[in-house]
Amino acid sequence: MSTATQAPRKPRIALMGEFSAGKSTLSNLLMGSRPLPEKVTATRLSPVWMSHGTHAPFSVDVEGNTQEVSLDHLEDIPVEETMCIRLFLECDILDVCDLIDFPGISDPNMSSEVWERMLPEVDAVIWLTHATQAWRQSEAAVWDAMPDAVRENSTLLITRFDKLTTEKDRLRVFKRVKRETQGQFAATFPISLLQALEAGEDYDLWDASGAGPFVEHLIEAIDKLSKLAARTELPLYNIPNGTPVPQPVSAPVAPRRVKRPLNDDAPKRERPTAEQAQAAGLPPGSGGSTS
Ligand SMILES: Nc1nc2c(ncn2[C@@H]2O[C@H](COP(=O)(O)OP(=O)(O)OP(=O)(O)O)[C@@H](O)[C@H]2O)c(=O)[nH]1
Numbered sequence: 419m420s421t422a423t424q425a426p427r428k429p430r431i432a433l434m435g436e437f438s439a440g441k442s443t444l445s446n447l448l449m450g451s452r453p454l455p456e457k458v459t460a461t462r463l464s465p466v467w468m469s470h471g472t473h474a475p476f477s478v479d480v481e482g483n484t485q486e487v488s489l490d491h492l493e494d495i496p497v498e499e500t501m502c503i504r505l506f507l508e509c510d511i512l513d514v515c516d517l518i519d520f521p522g523i524s525d526p527n528m529s530s531e532v533w534e535r536m537l538p539e540v541d542a543v544i545w546l547t548h549a550t551q552a553w554r555q556s557e558a559a560v561w562d563a564m565p566d567a568v569r570e571n572s573t574l575l576i577t578r579f580d581k582l583t584t585e586k587d588r589l590r591v592f593k594r595v596k597r598e599t600q601g602q603f604a605a606t607f608p609i610s611l612l613q614a615l616e617a618g619e620d621y622d623l624w625d626a627s628g629a630g631p632f633v634e635h636l637i638e639a640i641d642k643l644s645k646l647a648a649r650t651e652l653p654l655y656n657i658p659n660g661t662p663v664p665q666p667v668s669a670p671v672a673p674r675r676v677k678r679p680l681n682d683d684a685p686k687r688e689r690p691t692a693e694q695a696q697a698a699g700l701p702p703g704s705g706g707s708t709s
């Protein structure tokens with residue numbers, strides 16, 4: 419239980435999407451000079467929950483038992499019985515939020531239960547979709563079943579944008595994805611994570627990769643989520659549709675380093691039905707149910 423003297427909990431942002439969409443590459447990018455160990459990106463793992471600190475890594479099984487783990491042997495952790503792997507790193511982004519790197523949603527070798535059971539821990543999602551096969555039906559089905567409180571605070575990244583070679587293609591894909599996801603994300607950005615990684619200190623390249631505008635948005639989104647998280651002990655995933663999301667604490671007006679309007683042109687969406695939630699295989703209560 420949180421008390422008045424405890425620091426408010428940090429918002430938890432999940433990185434989700436299809437296999438190989440760039441989730442782990444993005445978490446490396448966001449963590450800057452403290453990239454994840456190679457094993458964490460190369461191996462098929464349970465959700466990896468990253469927080470700020472120096473604590474030794476451990477795993478949490480589905481019954482809540484914890485066990486210290488070695489970063490050199492992450493591949494030995496049984497995926498089906500493991501709720502998540504907890505990693506602690508000292509980097510700026512983890513000062514302001516926790517990141518949870520999810521496995522791909524349609525991995526044929528992994529039950530969707532492996533990541534579905536982590537959803538109640540989540541406040542918001544950065545959803546990564548491959549530019550060359552963007553917003554597949556499998557993605558739309560999972561997203562349809564996501565509670566509104568999460569969707570309204572989430573961001574869509576169209577990754578591997580460098581794989582689209584003509585301006586015409588880039589525009590076509592961006593417009594289609596925007597149309598098909600209208601009202602379902604706070605904002606959408608095309609991005610080349612590889613170009614962003616390679617940009618180094620070159621701000622023009624950083625902006626051109628798409629990372630510049632995305633990170634500006636992310637800073638604002640985390641700011642809003644921090645205020646929400648301070649008001650709700652349970653992550654936003656647990657707020658049923660139709661129930662008001664606690665209003666962020668209104669902060670005193672302070673000069674902002676980054677000022678960029680959010681992409682809020684999206685109209686409110688319809689609530690997903692309980693059937694849709696069920697069709698996506700999500701736990702009861704995650705769809706249209708208000709209980
Ligand atoms: N060209 C290009 N390659 C990318 C981009 N983003 C990621 N990749 C590459 O795609 C591969 C998969 O990236 P990951 O970050 O491991 O993808 P993931 O979503 O974590 O994959 P899983 O955890 O296996 O589902 C890696 O070889 C990345 O270097 C991008 O924007 N452009």
Ligand SMILES: [Mg+2]
Binds near residue numbers: 441443520
């Ligand atoms: Mg990964």
